[in-house]
Amino acid sequence: MNLVLFGPPGAGKGTQAKILKDARGLPQLSTGDMLRAAIAAGTPLGVRCKALLDKGELVPDEVVIDIIGQRYDEPDCTGGAVFDGFPRTIPQAEALDAMLAARGRKIDLVLELKVEDEVLLSRVEARIKAGGVLRSDDTPETLKHRLGVYYKNTAPLIDFYRRQGKLKTVDGMAPVESVTSQIAAVLDTVPA
Ligand code: AMP
Numbered sequence: 001m002n003l004v005l006f007g008p009p010g011a012g013k014g015t016q017a018k019i020l021k022d023a024r025g026l027p028q029l030s031t032g033d034m035l036r037a038a039i040a041a042g043t044p045l046g047v048r049c050k051a052l053l054d055k056g057e058l059v060p061d062e063v064v065i066d067i068i069g070q071r072y073d074e075p076d077c078t079g080g081a082v083f084d085g086f087p088r089t090i091p092q093a094e095a096l097d098a099m100l101a102a103r104g105r106k107i108d109l110v111l112e113l114k115v116e117d118e119v120l121l122s123r124v125e126a127r128i129k130a131g132g133v134l135r136s137d138d139t140p141e142t143l144k145h146r147l148g149v150y151y152k153n154t155a156p157l158i159d160f161y162r163r164q165g166k167l168k169t170v171d172g173m174a175p176v177e178s179v180t181s182q183i184a185a186v187l188d189t190v191p192a
Contacts, residue, residue: 001024001026001079001080001108001109001187001190002080002081002083002100002105002106002107002108003020003026003080003081003082003083003107003108003109003110003111003187004082004083004086004087004096004107004109004110004111004161005017005082005083005084005085005111005113006110006111006112006113006157006158006161006167007112007113007114007115007172008115008117008120008146008147008150008154009056009120009143009146009147009150010115010120010123010124010143011113011114011115011120011172012113012115012172012176012179013084013085013113014028014030014032014033014084014085015176016111016113016176016179016180016183017030017082017084019176019180020082020183021082023184024187025079026079026080026081026082027076027077027081027082028081028082028084029068029071029072029077029081029082029083029084029086030084030085030086031064031067031068031084031085031086031088032053032084032085033084034067034068034071035049035053035059035064035067036053036135039053045063045067048063049063053136053137054136054137054142055137055142055145056137056142056143056145056146056149057149058088058089058149058153061089061091061092061095064086064088064092065091065092065095065096065099068083068086068096068099069099072099072103080105080108083096083107087157088150088153088154088157089153089154089157090156090157090160093157093160093161107161107164107166108166108190109166109168109186109187109190110157110161110166110167110168111168111169111170111183111186112158112167112168112169112170113170113172113179114169114170114171114172114173115172115173116173117147119173120143120147121140121143121144124138124139124140124143125140128140168186170182170183170186
């Protein structure tokens, strides 16, 4: 099964993708994690993208399309994958459809985690209060910017996938376990 986890920054996509990996063995393909790994390793790609991530801007479509294509061809994705934080633009979604079609596959389901902006902001504030190591883009100011980027570039995908009849929405403001069970209930309706 190929599943897209969709939602604004901080909606809990990464948390649910990890739970899905443990529960269903579907690898988590997070472009954000891949880019952060490239930055940490100091690769040319990482050097090129660091400032964009720090500011909460999107990296160019071709960069993420390329890394997701390479990652998807690894053997653990034979049974499908959970796409986390990708696609984030219409051209990325079109490239993903084409990439899967070329391999005789398709997106089976797009799960939107719906979370209001105020809740996302209060989550960042809570993380800051709790201390610990935070991502360089995990500040209220950068989150506000990332939300602007989300509404402008990414939210149009809701209609894109709704038109394809693939979009299901769950309440991402519920406790983590409740989001997990909502997702499980939706997945049970998808033919294997
Ligand atoms: P994330 O971990 O998904 O919140 O992504 C962190 C940052 O990585 C984003 O704010 C972007 O700068 C970059 N990024 C991750 N995925 C994408 C994508 N699909 N398209 C463009 N930029 C992305």
